[in-house]
Amino acid sequence: MVKLNKIYTKTGDDGTTGLVSGPRRVKDDLRVEAFGTIDEANSAIGIARLHMQGMPELDGMLMRIQNDLFDLGADLATPDTGKPPEYEPLRIVDTQVTRIEHDIDTLNGDLQPLTSFVLPGGHTAAAHLHLARTIARRAERLMVSLARTKGEVVSQAALKYVNRLSDFLFVAARHANDRGHADVLWVPGKNR
Numbered sequence: 001m002v003k004l005n006k007i008y009t010k011t012g013d014d015g016t017t018g019l020v021s022g023p024r025r026v027k028d029d030l031r032v033e034a035f036g037t038i039d040e041a042n043s044a045i046g047i048a049r050l051h052m053q054g055m056p057e058l059d060g061m062l063m064r065i066q067n068d069l070f071d072l073g074a075d076l077a078t079p080d081t082g083k084p085p086e087y088e089p090l091r092i093v094d095t096q097v098t099r100i101e102h103d104i105d106t107l108n109g110d111l112q113p114l115t116s117f118v119l120p121g122g123h124t125a126a127a128h129l130h131l132a133r134t135i136a137r138r139a140e141r142l143m144v145s146l147a148r149t150k151g152e153v154v155s156q157a158a159l160k161y162v163n164r165l166s167d168f169l170f171v172a173a174r175h176a177n178d179r180g181h182a183d184v185l186w187v188p189g190k191n192r
Helices: 030-049 056-076 094-108 124-147 156-176
Strands: 016-018 024-026
Touching (some): 030 124
């Protein structure tokens, strides 16, 4: 159980932050950037959820994803050092990836077929979901860079989850746009 009694600790005043496993990293460290960007995506999803009137199934999926994103943040904030941990760290697992794939398939089954690329917009919820999608893609790029960094480990399940997340958010945005009927479509060269 997490217990937060004091919000400011002053320990970050020197430009560092503590990881779950104890060591401190500078605040612009690639690992800190990755879990910070996951937090940013989670916040954007929270804003989208404010506009889910009449979409309880989608809202429920997004609520589960928000919880998963805290799991992902904890996973990233607890680097695998190769040494036996003092406690079992929280990790993204394959069942979370499977569930988000199931949710993608559920939403995608009702969508109007695509005839062009979709511009971010339409319903307010859809616009916010597209923003969350782009933030999730940035988080994925950071996680891939982190995984390619010598001495850093990012699990395959975490990488799969963040990749599926942006796919889910795309499909969710289309679902929020009247199941794709209200999508704003790209018209190549329209304003030449």
